[in-house]
Amino acid sequence: MLTAPVGAQLVHIDQFHGGPIVEETHANPNFVIDAGQGIDVDVRGHRFMDEIYTYTQKSMATATKTPENMAYHIIDAHWPKAESAAKKFLAMNTKVLVAQTPEELAKRMGVDPKVILSLFKEYNDALAANKLKELNPPCSLKEPQPLNKAPYYAFPFQGGITATFGGPKINANAQVINNEGRVIPGLYAVGNAAGGLFYGNYIGGTQLGGATVFGRIAARKMASLHKNN
Ligand SMILES: Cc1cc2nc3c(=O)[nH]c(=O)nc-3n(C[C@H](O)[C@H](O)[C@H](O)COP(=O)(O)OP(=O)(O)OC[C@H]3O[C@@H](n4cnc5c(N)ncnc54)[C@H](O)[C@@H]3O)c2cc1C
Incomplete structure (x- = not known):
């Protein structure tokens, strides 16, 4: 964005790659929300x-869909790793809500117990009728389990940014391109400060790879210019 006043061509400014995180402690909750069981709810x-x-x-x-950027992964004792996952959260000084009944869990979440009871009923009924995909939004889990086995857990998480895809467009020499498609002399951008390398998604490792490769290219280019002066 800082390069806009010099006419840099800004691309993919609305694009980013995300990873779940617990904001308070920076704990990584991937192992829970990727369990293949349970449901995800907003606050x-x-x-x-x-x-x-x-x-x-x-x-x-x-x-992008919750105003607070905050969700809970609700899961119960059907998940064999539930207890050890809760212990792992606590070992990361990260709060996990545990309760013996859905009503108690709702209270701990600060949610009206009627809402959670009706949600569990809707989910369990749809599962029993093999109609989870007809829920709104659909639930397409391959091996879903009912939510009816205490204890019940609510693991909090938020959406974090791992990398931005937007920024000033660069060429293969890491040089910033202006709005007319020409190089802006002496201006380079790499890593998260550069735009145009990624769109929509990225293959694991290529953000770090791109930052390193283009960082080296830019440094070599700048060093060679300095040498020539
Ligand atoms: C949780 C997480 C997981 C990720 N996992 C992957 C992955 O698996 N694979 C992958 O490819 N990418 C991954 N990424 C993305 C990757 O880490 C970034 O895209 C990459 O680090 C960007 O490199 P960078 O040099 O542009 O920025 P950074 O690595 O953020 O480096 C910028 C540096 O500049 C310093 N700095 C900032 N402001 C100033 C200032 N004013 N003066 C001096 N120094 C300053 C900062 O302290 C920092 O050290 C992940 C990111 C996160 C957050």
């Missing part, structure tokens, strides 16, 4: 995304 106790989403999709949906 009002409403589902807002398909639970089949990957952790990346879940974090981006949480960031």
Whole structure:
């Protein structure tokens, strides 16, 4: 953005890649929200995304679809790793809500117990009738389990940004391109400060790879210019 006044061509400014995080402690909750069981709800106790989403999709949906950027992954003792996951959260000084009944869990979440009871009923009924995909939003989990086995857990998480895709467009020499498609002499951008390398999504490792490769290219280019002066 700082390069806009010099006429840099800004691209993909609305694009980013996300990962789930617990803001307070920076704990990584991937292992819980990728469990393949349970439901994801906002702070009002409403589902807002398909639970089949990957952790990346879940974090981006949480960031863009909940006003507070805050969600809970609700799961119960059907998940064999529930207890150890709760212990892992606590070991990261991160809060996890545990309760023996859905009503108690709702109270701990600060949600009206009627909302959670009706949500559990809707989910369990749809599962029993093999109609989870007809829910709004649909739940397309491959091996869903009912929510009826205490204890019940609510793991909090938020959508975090791992990398921005937007910024001043660069060429293969990491040089910033202006609005007329020409190089702006002496101006380079790499890593999260550069735009145009990624769009929509990215292959694991390529953000770090791109930052390193283009960082080296830019440094070599600048060093060679300095040498020639
Ligand atoms: C949780 C998480 C997981 C990720 N996982 C992956 C992954 O698996 N694979 C992958 O490819 N990418 C991953 N990324 C993305 C990747 O880390 C970034 O895209 C990459 O680090 C960007 O490199 P960068 O050099 O542009 O910025 P950064 O690595 O953020 O470096 C910028 C540096 O500048 C310093 N700085 C800032 N302001 C100033 C200032 N005014 N003066 C001096 N120094 C300053 C900062 O302290 C920092 O050290 C992940 C990111 C996060 C947050």
